[in-house]
Every structure is written in structure tokens, then in C-alpha cells.
Amino acid sequence: MINATLAELSQALRARRVSSVELTELFLQRAQGANPALNAFITLDPARSLADAAAADRRIGAGQAGPLTGIPIAHKDIFCAKDWLTSCGSRMLSNFVAPYDAHVIERLREAGAVSLGKTNMDEFAMGSSTETSFYGPTRNPWDSAAVPGGSSGGSACAVAARLAPCATGTDTGGSIRQPAAHCGISGLKPTYGLVSRYGMVAFASSLDQGGPMAKSAEDLAILLNAMAGFDARDSTSLDRAGEDYTRALDSPLAGLRIGLPREYFGAGLDADVRRAVDAAVAQYRALGCEVVEVALPNTALSIPVYYVLAPAEASSNLARYDGVRYGYRAPDYADLREMYMKTRAQGFGEEVKRRILIGTYVLSHGYYDAYYLKAQKIRRLIARDFAQAFERCDLIMGPTAPSVAFDLGAKSSDPVQMYLSDIYTISVNLAGLPGLTIPCGFGSHGRPVGLQMVGNYFQEARMLNAAHQYQRATDWHLRMPEQYQ
Amino acid sequence: MTVMDWEIVIGLETHAQLSTASKLFSGASTAFGAAPNTQASAVDLALPGVLPVVNRGAVERAIRFGLAAGGRVHMRSVFARKNYFYPDLPKGYQISQYEQPIVTGGAITIRVDDLEQQVRLTRAHLEEDAGKSLHEDFHGRSGIDLNRAGTPLLEIVSEPDMRSAAQAVAYARALHALVRWIDICDGNMQEGSFRCDANVSVRARGCNELGTRCEIKNLNSFRFLERAIVYEARRQIELIEDGGRVQQQTRLYDPERDETRVMRSKEDAQDYRYFPDPDLLPLVLSEAWIEEVRARLPELPQARRQRFVRELGLPEYDAGVLTASREIADYFEALARALPHQAKLCANWVMGELSARLNREELDIVRSPVDSAALAGLLARVADGTMSGKLAREVFEAMWAGEGSADRIIEARGLRQISDSAELERIVSGVLESNAAQVAEVRAGKEKAFNFLVGQAMKASKGQANPAQVSEILKRRLR
Numbered sequence: 001m002i003n004a005t006l007a008e009l010s011q012a013l014r015a016r017r018v019s020s021v022e023l024t025e026l027f028l029q030r031a032q033g034a035n036p037a038l039n040a041f042i043t044l045d046p047a048r049s050l051a052d053a054a055a056a057d058r059r060i061g062a063g064q065a066g067p068l069t070g071i072p073i074a075h076k077d078i079f080c081a082k083d084w085l086t087s088c089g090s091r092m093l094s095n096f097v098a099p100y101d102a103h104v105i106e107r108l109r110e111a112g113a114v115s116l117g118k119t120n121m122d123e124f125a126m127g128s129s130t131e132t133s134f135y136g137p138t139r140n141p142w143d144s145a146a147v148p149g150g151s152s153g154g155s156a157c158a159v160a161a162r163l164a165p166c167a168t169g170t171d172t173g174g175s176i177r178q179p180a181a182h183c184g185i186s187g188l189k190p191t192y193g194l195v196s197r198y199g200m201v202a203f204a205s206s207l208d209q210g211g212p213m214a215k216s217a218e219d220l221a222i223l224l225n226a227m228a229g230f231d232a233r234d235s236t237s238l239d240r241a242g243e244d245y246t247r248a249l250d251s252p253l254a255g256l257r258i259g260l261p262r263e264y265f266g267a268g269l270d271a272d273v274r275r276a277v278d279a280a281v282a283q284y285r286a287l288g289c290e291v292v293e294v295a296l297p298n299t300a301l302s303i304p305v306y307y308v309l310a311p312a313e314a315s316s317n318l319a320r321y322d323g324v325r326y327g328y329r330a331p332d333y334a335d336l337r338e339m340y341m342k343t344r345a346q347g348f349g350e351e352v353k354r355r356i357l358i359g360t361y362v363l364s365h366g367y368y369d370a371y372y373l374k375a376q377k378i379r380r381l382i383a384r385d386f387a388q389a390f391e392r393c394d395l396i397m398g399p400t401a402p403s404v405a406f407d408l409g410a411k412s413s414d415p416v417q418m419y420l421s422d423i424y425t426i427s428v429n430l431a432g433l434p435g436l437t438i439p440c441g442f443g444s445h446g447r448p449v450g451l452q453m454v455g456n457y458f459q460e461a462r463m464l465n466a467a468h469q470y471q472r473a474t475d476w477h478l479r480m481p482e483q484y485q
Numbered sequence: 486m487t488v489m490d491w492e493i494v495i496g497l498e499t500h501a502q503l504s505t506a507s508k509l510f511s512g513a514s515t516a517f518g519a520a521p522n523t524q525a526s527a528v529d530l531a532l533p534g535v536l537p538v539v540n541r542g543a544v545e546r547a548i549r550f551g552l553a554a555g556g557r558v559h560m561r562s563v564f565a566r567k568n569y570f571y572p573d574l575p576k577g578y579q580i581s582q583y584e585q586p587i588v589t590g591g592a593i594t595i596r597v598d599d600l601e602q603q604v605r606l607t608r609a610h611l612e613e614d615a616g617k618s619l620h621e622d623f624h625g626r627s628g629i630d631l632n633r634a635g636t637p638l639l640e641i642v643s644e645p646d647m648r649s650a651a652q653a654v655a656y657a658r659a660l661h662a663l664v665r666w667i668d669i670c671d672g673n674m675q676e677g678s679f680r681c682d683a684n685v686s687v688r689a690r691g692c693n694e695l696g697t698r699c700e701i702k703n704l705n706s707f708r709f710l711e712r713a714i715v716y717e718a719r720r721q722i723e724l725i726e727d728g729g730r731v732q733q734q735t736r737l738y739d740p741e742r743d744e745t746r747v748m749r750s751k752e753d754a755q756d757y758r759y760f761p762d763p764d765l766l767p768l769v770l771s772e773a774w775i776e777e778v779r780a781r782l783p784e785l786p787q788a789r790r791q792r793f794v795r796e797l798g799l800p801e802y803d804a805g806v807l808t809a810s811r812e813i814a815d816y817f818e819a820l821a822r823a824l825p826h827q828a829k830l831c832a833n834w835v836m837g838e839l840s841a842r843l844n845r846e847e848l849d850i851v852r853s854p855v856d857s858a859a860l861a862g863l864l865a866r867v868a869d870g871t872m873s874g875k876l877a878r879e880v881f882e883a884m885w886a887g888e889g890s891a892d893r894i895i896e897a898r899g900l901r902q903i904s905d906s907a908e909l910e911r912i913v914s915g916v917l918e919s920n921a922a923q924v925a926e927v928r929a930g931k932e933k934a935f936n937f938l939v940g941q942a943m944k945a946s947k948g949q950a951n952p953a954q955v956s957e958i959l960k961r962r963l964r
Contacts, residue, residue: 079534080532080533080534086533086534088533093533096533098532098533098534099527099532100527100532102534197534197536198534198535198536199534199535200534201533201534202533202534202764204763205763205764206763232538233536233538234536234538235536235537235538235539235764235765235766236763236764236765236766312760313763315568315758316566316568316577316578316758316760318577319568319570319576319577319578320531320533320575320576320577322570322572322577324572324575324629325530325531325575325629326530326532336572336627340570360758363568363758363759363760364756364758365756365758368758368759368760372760
């Protein structure tokens with residue numbers, strides 16, 4: 001049951017071979033059992049989850065079940081879920097109970113999915129290891145010495161350790177794809193604007209995008225069907241006809257042109273990762289794909305561009321956490337100014353403060369043109385690189401991260417090393433393109449390797465098709481950490 | 486030392502609250518006076534995860550203003566974030582338009598001392614209001630009311646084209662009339678729906694460079710605007726004449742002491758770190774929408790004033806007074822249409838009797854107990870000679886008190902003018918008999934005595950005699 005696909009679970013539920021309450025109890029037990037070691041969840045609320053499950057069972061009984069009805073799902077703690085703590089991994093929101101549901105949560109609730117709990121994450125999604133969380137780090141279920149990646153490390157860990165059949169995540173610079181790769185699961189960052197940001201705590205508004213995390217591409221497609229869709233409450237939400245992302249899963253891949261950016265295979269890429277990715281590319285050749293080399297010459301600039309733009313937006317987005325209306329407020333202060341200073345000094349962690357300072361700096365008078373405006377220009381060049389590459393290929397492939405999951409603490413004192421671990425994922429956010437990762441083998445210390453796929457705008461169905469065909473031919477996605485079998 | 490001749494230079498920044506039912510970026514109500522924080526939605530409170538969605542009605546009003554002021558309405562404008570910390574600013578930034586506003590250019594026509602001139606507009610942009618900090622009633626604490634947070638404002642910035650407090654007030658009044666005329670702002674200054682910041686500087690007459698300016702914030706009445714400018718200009722002139730220099734400052738006007746005081750100086754000006762709001766796409770307008778708004782624009786005050794002069798033959802002054810607001814113009818025009826060829830009579834009554842009465846009762850013309858049709862009924866009787874102006878005023882009072890139509894009151898009170906010549910001859914005979922001395926004086930050529938006799942005849946008729954006819958009869962009989 002714990003390794004079943006969402007389609008299999010849905011079938012079992014509809015055939016009444018298992019009830020949603022039983023399924024939810026099973027995963028709750030696993031989550032509660034593993035959480036002391038893994039710290040994947042910030043919030044588990046069995047009573048509420050089981051009530052949702054009972055409601056789903058009634059819906060199934062009434063013959064009104066959809067593909068997700070009764071299926072438990074874990075939510076990254078960045079999504080507001082009504083009456084649940086929505087901490088965003090921060091002390092600042094450690095007392096914030098959301099009075100409303102995020103659009104993503106709303107859509108999944110409407111589809112009958114059962115909210116299993118809220119997962120751990122880097123504070124305000126700023127980090128690549130889930131070590132910056134106020135609630136302590138999450139561990140990688142494959143190797144407890146390793147980080148799970150981040151910022152959606154809790155969600156990746158929960159799915160990898162089979163504490164939940166699937167989860168939600170958000171991706172600003174790789175926060176779905178990198179932890180999914182490090183934990184050996186599948187994850188998708190959709191085209192910017194496909195999934196509403198309403199109710200998703202903002203980090204960098206022009207880059208943030210919610211998406212599904214699951215065991216397989218097929219599961220991602222089913223989840224995306226529920227999560228995607230126009231939302232009038234998000235002005236950047238795209239008003240376009242809905243599509244069925246499962247429709248092309250079974251199409252053959254013959255003739256598909258895969259582009260390999262030479263910049264993704266150069267210096268900085270670990271040999272073990274390279275071996276696994278090369279093997280995956282060979283597998284695609286065997287499936288009838290054509291492989292071409294493409295160029296993304298501005299890849300190296302994506303890190304500095306990102307670390308200007310994302311902190312700039314973050315410095316403004318996080319200004320609302322001032323202790324006035326909700327959230328953490330410092331206990332002792334003499335006046336307003338001191339209340340602001342102490343509240344923000346105590347409420348935010350080091351990485352968040354670092355980025356607020358960087359962002360404030362680059363937007364300051366006299367620096368704006370040199371940093372913010374220049375970064376915006378390069379951002380357009382990066383998007384143009386992709387547009388040119390897509391003239392020569394249908395999908396771009398490469399490693400999701402330059403290495404397998406690193407050890408806890410290995411990079412936490414060196415922010416630049418930490419930032420470089422997102423080198424292959426960040427440019428996709430800057431261009432607003434869809435990116436996907438699937439497991440494609442193991443590297444050193446038996447830690448998983450992810451294969452990244454980047455598609456042109458709205459090519460999610462095509463990407464899921466390519467990923468699904470690979471997963472039909474391989475079994476990396478079915479592997480589980482032994483300890484959690 | 487020669488006494489310098491100073492020129493005052495004034496530019497105004499006006500915040501007009503747009504009359505939408507809901508806020509600029511949320512669905513919460515904008516109604517004034519609700520209990521604190523009852524009209525603040527999750528978006529206005531800046532809860533985590535909420536997003537702004539621009540109010541179409543506010544954009545439409547900005548377009549309407551741009552077209553009415555003859556400005557350029559931009560097909561693409563950009564919302565930016567103005568970042569600063571303040572407890573009544575929930576997001577820690579205000580969404581405003583900075584480098585790319587929705588409207589640039591345009592002008593407002595003003596008249597001072599019969600001189601017409603144009604005050605050019607720099608720009609008009611959309612932005613949201615902040616909440617209110619309440620410092621009283623909380624004993625050492627401050628209260629925050631976020632009802633106003635997110636209310637849509639149109640900030641209208643003028644060029645420094647005004648040279649006196651009187652011109653600045655004329656501009657503010659004309660702008661106030663315009664935003665009400667095109668129905669984008671209720672203009673209620675007590676509630677803060679229309680407030681001005683004045684940029685004031687002085688320079689030696691003939692000098693082309695602008696002096697250092699001071700900005701006087703939040704002037705919410707025309708009188709305060711005038712007094713603040715007068716005070717501030719005098720302060721700057723005295724400062725310079727005493728050998729000092731004007732420092733660029735933001736100042737507040739204190740009406741109780743009739744002076745401006747420094748609020749902050751340029752050195753502590755904040756760095757607002759403006760950047761385009763990534764939550765909002767650029768505001769893109771379609772040509773079709775702009776044309777639709779243009780088609781629905783009412784006739785503008787300037788055009789209407791000119792038409793009143795051209796078509797109705799009114800003096801410029803009258804036309805100006807009668808187009809001070811759309812309501813007055815509508816009232817007058819309905820009245821004048823009901824009484825063809827009597828435009829001047831109508832104008833006199835609207836500007837005189839009616840306005841005086843409305844002012845005394847502090848009533849708006851749309852709430853006048855005597856509507857334009859009723860007043861037309863009365864003026865028709867003046868026009869056709871049924872009654873004198875003096876009697877008409879009496880009838881008007883009765884109409885105001887709700888006694889019914891003019892004709893009904895004239896009938897009931899027997900106020901109809903006596904034009905029957907036999908009756909008038911009888912009255913005149915009586916007057917001639919009992920005033921032999923004055924009759925003799927008239928014959929001796931004393932004009933004054935003649936008027937006395939007319940008065941006596943009017944008195945004998947209880948004011949109902951047609952004075953023109955009485956005068957004619959008297960002249961004939963005394964020849």
C-alpha cells in the first residue's frame with residue numbers, strides 16, 4: 001500500500017478495498033513514528049485529518065469520488081491552511097494560525113484529498129537544505145547524515161520515506177526539484193502562473209510557483225490536474241483553458257528531441273551525478289529520442305541575478321512581519337522603533353536576515369540601476385537563451401543538482417556554496433519555464449540522483465509524458481530507503 | 486538697499502479619493518465612519534499569502550480624469566512598491582505608480598480677477614491610502630484603524646504654475662469641481678476625500694530659477710490652503726531678507742496658531758526603494774475601453790460654461806457661477822429650458838434667491854425643496870407680468886415652506902397682480918384725491934412726488950397693482 005501509485009490507491013478506495021480513514025491512519029502512524037528521527041512534519045493533526053478522511057469516505061460511498069478523493073497529501077508549511085499553524089518554518093509565524101485556505105489547498109480539498117499535515121521547510125523557503133527552519137533540520141531518509149535538500153525538504157522527505165503518498169511544494173529557485181532529487185522522488189515546478197500563489201506565503205513573487213511532489217510522473221500529472229487553474233485572486237495567474245495533464249502519458253517518445261546544455265555538464269558537476277544522468281540520457285536514446293547539444297550561455301549569471309532579484313522582492317514581501325498585527329512580537333521594547341527592531345531581530349533567522357539586507361541594499365537609491373535593473377536585463381537574456389535552445393529541441397535535460405545530497409552542516413556556514421547547489425534549477429525560475437525532476441539512479445553514499453527536464457512554456461504534459469515513459473522502462477522511482485519499507 | 490519684489494511659486498499635489506464601493510486591491514468596503522477595523526479584509530491586513538487585484542472601477546475613474554483634464558492616458562502603466570515601515574501601513578509598502586503613471590499632462594483652467602489661465606498638470610497616478618493611527622484615547626499606546634488602508638486615491642500633481650495663494654485656491658476649487666463633475670470623487674473634504682499638499686517657494690521677480698521649496702502636507706480645506714500658503718511665503722521671504730536660506734522641508738499647517746511647522750527635513754528623507762510590484766502585471770488598457778469611457782463623459786464644465794454664454798446669452802460671470810458644479814448647472818439648465826428666452830431671469834434667481842436660501846439652510850441644490858420645475862412655475866408668472874419680483878419672493882418663501890405650486894399660492898393668497906384698467910383707474914383716483922399737495926408738486930415738476938404717488942397706489946392695492954400700468958395712468962391723469 002505505501003508504494004502504490006495514486007491511481008492504484010484511488011482504485012482501491014473506490015472498490016472499497018480500503019477506506020480513506022484506514023489509509024490516513026496508516027500514513028499518520030508512519031509519520032508519527034518516523035518524525036522524531038526525520039523531522040519531516042511541523043504539524044500533524046490526526047483528528048482533523050481523520051475527519052477529512054471520513055468525509056472522503058462518505059463521498060466515495062455516494063459515488064462522487066474523483067481521482068484524489070480520500071488520498072492523503074502532506075502540505076508544505078508555506079501554504080495557508082485554515083485553522084492550522086502556517087509557520088513557513090519561521091519563529092516569526094510560529095503562532096500564526098491561518099484564517100483561510102490557499103488556492104492550492106482549496107483545490108485539493110475540493111478534489112477530496114485528505115490533508116495529512118504540514119511539512120518542514122527552510123525559513124520562508126530561503127535555503128537549499130531545510131536547515132534554516134526554526135523547527136530544526138529535516139533528515140534525508142536515505143542517509144540521516146545528509147540533508148534532504150530544500151526548501152521543500154519536509155515534503156520530499158515525507159514522500160521518500162512513504163510517510164505520505166504525495167505532497168505539495170513550492171519552487172522559487174529549485175525548492176521542489178532539488179529536494180525531490182536529493183530524496184529520490186519526482187517533483188514538478190509548473191510554468192509560472194499555472195498554479196495560483198494565493199495563500200502561498202510569498203518569498204519572491206515573480207519566481208514563486210507551487211507544484212506537486214510524488215513518487216512518479218503519473219502521480220504528478222494527477223496532482224497537477226487538481227492544482228492548476230486560473231484564480232482571479234492572483235493577478236499573475238494565467239487565464240487559460242484547463243488541460244488534462246495525464247492525457248499524453250502513454251505517447252511514444254520516438255522522434256522527441258532532447259537538448260543537453262553543455263553548460264550543465266561542465267566543471268562543478270560531480271562524477272557520480274554525471275554517470276547517472278548520462279545513463280538516463282542513454283535510456284532516452286533507447287526509447288527513440290534524438291539527442292542534441294544546446295547552449296545556455298548565461299547559466300553562470302543566473303546565480304548572481306537570482307541573488308539580486310529574489311532578495312529584492314523578499315525584502316519587501318517580508319516587511320509585513322513587523323509584530324503589529326499578527327505573528328511574533330518581541331516581549332520587551334521601549335518604543336515603536338525598538339519593537340520593530342527586536343521583533344525582526346528575534347523573529348527571523350540568519351539566512352532570512354541576510355537576504356533582507358541584500359535585497360534592501362540592491363533596491364537602495366544609487367544602487368537600483370546597477371543591481372536590480374541590470375539583473376532584470378540579464379533575466380531577459382536568460383529567458384532568450386532558453387527560447388533559442390527550444391528552437392533546436394523539445395525538452396532540455398540535465399542534472400537537477402551538481403551533487404548528491406550533502407551532509408548536514410556542510411554548507412550552512414558558507415552561503416555561496418549553498419547558493420551554487422541551485423545552479424541548474426534557478427535559471428528555469430528566472431525564465432518562468434516548467435521544470436521537472438525524476439530519480440535516475442544513485443551516487444556516492446547511496447544517495448539519489450535526479451534527472452532534470454525543462455520544457456517550453458505550458459509543455460507540462462509533454463514533460464510528464466517523457467518522464468512517465470522513462471519510469472515505465474526503469475524502476476528508480478520505485479526504490480525506497482530500506483529503513484522505511 | 487532696495488526692497489525686493491518677490492514672486493511666490495506654488496505647485497499642488499492633490500489626493501482625490503476615488504468613489505468606488507470597494508478598495509483599490511481588495512473587495513472590502515470603502516464607506517466612511519465604520520467601527521475601527523471592520524472594513525479591513527485579509528488583503529488589507531496584509532496577512533501572509535494574500536495578493537492584490539486591481540479594482541477596475543478605480544482604473545476607469547483615473548481614465549475619466551485623464552480624458553476630462555485633457556491629459557494623456559497611457560495604455561501601459563506600472564504599479565510600484567513604495568517601501569517604508571509604519572504601523573498603519575500593513576504591508577510595509579504602499580502600492581503606487583511611480584515611473585509610469587496612468588495619466589501625464591493635461592491642464593485645469595482657473596479664473597482669478599477675471600483673468601483666465603491654465604494650470605498644467607504633471608501627472609495623475611493611482612495609489613492606495615494607508616490606515617489611520619489613533620494617538621488619543623489609548624493612554625500611552627496608539628490605536629491602528631485599517632478601514633482606510635487600501636482605499637483608492639488618485640494623486641494629481643500640478644506643475645509649479647501658480648503665483649499666489651488665490652490662484653492656488655482657484656486651482657484647488659476648479660479641480661475639486663472637476664472631480665465631482667465627472668463623478669470620480671465625492672469631494673468631501675471633512676472626511677479627507679480631497680486633500681492637498683502645497684509646494685511653496687519664493688524667488689525674486691524676474692528670476693528664472695526656482696527657489697528651494699517646502700511642502701505643506703494635508704491641507705483639507707480651501708481656507709487652510711490659502712492661509713498656509715500666505716504664511717509659508719511670508720516666512721520664506723522674511724527668512725531670506727534676514728539673510729537666511731530656505732531649507733527643503735516637509736511642514737505641517739497648524740490652523741489654531743495659523744502657522745506652518747517643520748515635520749521633517751530633507752536630510753531625514755526616506756529611501757523608499759521603489760520597484761515594480763511583482764504581484765501586479767503592468768496595467769494595460771485597451772483603446773476600446775478608453776473610447777468607451779470617453780463616450781460616456783458628461784459635457785465638461787468649461788464647455789458648458791461657453792455654451793451658456795453662446796446659446797443663452799449669459800454674461801461670463803453668470804455662466805461661471807452656474808457651472809460651479811454639475812448639479813447647479815443641471816438645475817439651471819432645466820429651469821432655463823422650461824422658460825425659453827428668460828435665461829437671465831433664471832440665472833438671477835438661481836444665483837440670488839435660491840442660492841441664498843440654500844446657503845442659509847446649508848442645503849445642496851439637489852435637495853432644494855423648490856425644484857427647477859416648481860421654480861419655473863413661479864418665474865413664468867414673473868415673466869408674463871402676473872406678479873412683481875417682490876411678490877414673487879413672497880411666493881417663493883411659501884413654496885419653500887411647502888405650500889404648493891406658485892399658481893396655487895398666488896390664487897390662495899389673492900396675490901395676482903391687478904392689471905384691470907378700470908380697477909386701477911379707481912385706485913389712482915383715490916390717490917389723487919387724498920394727496921393734493923403732492924399732485925401740485927408733480928405739476929411743478931418734482932419727480933420725487935411722482936414716485937410717492939406710485940407708491941401710494943401700490944399701497945392702496947396691497948402691492949398687487951401692476952406698477953407699470955399705475956405709472957402710465959398717473960402720467961396721463963397729471964398731464
